[in-house]
Amino acid sequence: MRRPAKHVLLFILTFLILVMAGCGGGSAPTGSTAPHTISGVAATGAPITGTVYLKDAATREVSQTIAPDGSYSFDVTNLTAPFMLKATGTANGQSVTLYSEASGPGITNINPFSHLVLAQFDPAGAYDSATVSSMQNWGAAFNGALPALKTALQPVLSSYGVASVDFVHAPFTANHQGLDLLFDTVAITYGNNSLTMTDKSTGAVILSTPLSTSVSNWQFNMANVPRIGMQPMGTVFLYPVSTSVIAGGSVQFRGIIKGMTTPTVTWSVVEAGGGYINSSGLYTAPIVAGTYHVIATNPADPAQSSTATVRVIAKNYVNLQSDAGDYIGGGQNYSYTSSNAIITVTGSGGLLSVTVTGQQSWRGNFQESSSFSQLHTGTYSDVHRYPFYTPGLDWSGEGRGSNVLTGSFTIDRAVYVNGALTEVDANFEQHSEGAQPALRGQIHWTNLDTSTAPGPITPVPAELWQAASGATPATGNYIYLESEPGDYIGAGKAYTYTDTQVAVSAAGGHLSVNTVNSPDSWWGDFQTMNSITQLQPGYYDNLQRYPFNNPVEGGLSWSGNGRGCNTLTGWFVADNVTYSAGVLTSIDLRFEQHCEGGTPALHGQIHWAK
Structure with a gap:
């Protein structure tokens, strides 16, 4: 039967205590610190900006703000050794938390290597749940593991001229030399019980190993260690390159x-x-x-410089050009980006799938050889309808699809990272039902494009409709409708409903309005774009019928008295919106709706306060 993890850790700690006793202990030098002071530097490629905590053997905790140069100092006169230390904050714009240990007064630095000594022992959990007995074990574990780690790191330390430097107990300065230079240029990361060391400039792996692997068995790829340790003072190191x-x-x-x-x-x-x-x-x-x-x-010394290459990638797009007579595209041109549609791209083996959800909805499939594990660049000519042929393609949408088709497609670029598709460029030409007119398309997609649609327009355009002065009640809640002659929904009439006849509810970016206690029955829905999670003041335009609207732009629908639109266009304006603890408490809204592509409009204005 497997021993529980805590029994295994106790066994390791007990063993290290015995080793330490046999070696005469592992007390730390005091350096130039005061007799009752623990001091040092908290840094990782830059001084840590944040807070350092110290917990003593009785689990009493003190803290202080880290100085701008990364230094800290605790008077431990009334505290009991050993001590656990934690530095948390930011360095080089990144959040960081590192741990160290002090057997008593003296210099104790907090840096990636001090943390590495403790990484296999879950330092965060040990610190947060420390007890009097575990504090003693922590100190023994640290001092027992430190010499072995120093030995294991010798190849890398030597490259920076610090083979003999005690990275925990020696004086440390964040000065871009020696050990600090190493932390400046080598990234040390932990995840899934593993350790990785990489060159910050290139990402080349220096060491990748499970934390459970004995340090004596670590294998460093010294060819990937940055060369700056052996270069002259004044050399510029730049990352990423x-x-x-x-x-x-x-x-x-x-x-x-x-x-x-x-x-x-x-x-x-x-x-x-x-x-x-x-x-x-x-x-x-x-x-x-x-x-x-x-x-x-x-x-x-301007002769000393370093250059980085930046590849700027276009934002995602899908463009379609349909010849007159092409059944699928209807002879129209379409252009989609992340600002007006949701573009989804997946690569599974040799199959590229694309969906576009915007003012229109489309789906495309491009099948290379079914034996491919990834997309390959190349052109496929004289292909037929997917999924009945390989290679094959199929582009359909808006309720239109091909029974038979011919065409071609090209994968110009396909980039994978760790087996996942991250970028693709493709184009195609499709002829539906044996006809000559073509549908052509270009697809560009990268996972770097995380942009979303902008929110509502502000300030609100002054020319938009609003109820005439005196047309609406001066006080209280109300719904006011004004229908132009020829408007199907409002039948060319005006309607007013007040107070107990008005019901409003909101959930996320959706507002629902309806009449109650009235001989008339009206329902209204107002949906924001999917980039915001609740109603915001502003102008929402280019809207379609809710809930069949383009999610990137929003939607609306006003219906009632047995009349509704199959399709519609319109806008709404939220003039004032207030929330309390995430709950809508008041709103002023107006809208314009055109049913079935008609010119006559239905206008409405709503005032509601909880």
């Missing part, structure tokens, strides 16, 4: 000068119109897709 970003998006670059904290690097973009980078290294991509270059320069 190659990246992709969506058009108009941004990416954070980091640049350091070996051995120098001031001045910092200066930034520039090589190409005119290639985007903008600020003094902090935040790059904003241009709207035009292409390949651009960012340079980080040592201002004290």
Whole structure:
């Protein structure tokens, strides 16, 4: 029978206590600290901005704000050794929490390597649930594991000239030299009980191992260790050196000068119109897709610089061009982006599937060889209808599909990361029912495009309809309807309903309005775009009939007295909206609706307060 995990941990800790006793213990040097002080630096490639906590053997906890240079200091005169330390905050714009251990007063740094000593022992859980007995075990485990880790890390430490440096107990300065330079340039991450070390600039893996693997069996890929440790002072290290970003998006670059904290690097973009980078290294991509270059320069020695390549990728789109006489596209052209439609792309083996949900709805399938595990670039000519032929294609939508078809398609680009499709470019031509007119399409998709539709338009256009002065009640809740001659729903009449005749409810981005206690029965639905979760003041335009509307733009529907629209267009304006604890408490709304493509409009204005 397997022992419970806590018994295994106790066995490990007991073994380490015995090892430590046999080796004469593992007390830490005090350095230059005061006799009753624990001090050090909390850093990981940059000083940690945040808070450091110390918990003593009696589980008493104290804390303080970390100084700008990463330093901290605790007076432990009235506390009991050993001590657990936790630093939490941000460094280089990333959230970070690291742990360390102190057997007594002296220098104790908190950094990725101190954390690594404890990583296999679940430091977060041990700190949060510490007891008097577990504190003693924690200290023994740390001091027992530290020498072995120092030995295991020798290949990497030597590359930075710090083979003999005690990364926990020696004085430490965040100065882009030695050990700090190592933390600047090597990423150390944990996940799924594993440890990974990578070159920050290239992402090349230096070490990847389960935490359960003995440190004596770690295998480092020294070819992937950054060379900067052996380069002269003043050398610029830039990361990432190659990246992709969506058009108009941004990416954070980091640049350091070996051995120098001031001045910092200066930034520039090589190409005119290639985007903008600020003094902090935040790059904003241009709207035009292409390949651009960012340079980080040592201002004290401009000959020292480093260059990064940025591939700017266009936002997602699907474009369709239908010849006159083409049955599927109806002889129309269509253009979809993330701002006016939901574009979904999946790759499964040799099958590419595309769906578009916007003002219209479409679905396309492009089947390469069924034996493919991934999409391959190439052109497939004289193909027939999927799924009855391989290779095959099929594009359909708006209730129209082909019984038989011929055509061709091309996969221009297909990018995978860890087996998942992340980018694709494709185009096709389809002839339905043996006819000459064609439907042509272009598809571009990347998972980097996470943009959504903008919210309602503000300020609201002044020319939009609103009830004339005096047409609505001066006080109280009301629904006011004004139907133009020829409007089917309102039959060319005006209607007013007040107070107890008005019912309003809201859930998420949907508002429902209806009449009660009235001889007339009216129902109204007003739906926001899917990018917002509740009604916001503003103008919602280009709307279709709810609930069959384009989810990216929103919808509306007003019906009643036995009359409703099959199709409609229109808009609504939320002039005022208030919520309390997420519950709608008041709204002022007006709308315009055209039924069945007609010109006559139904207008409405609603005032409601809970």
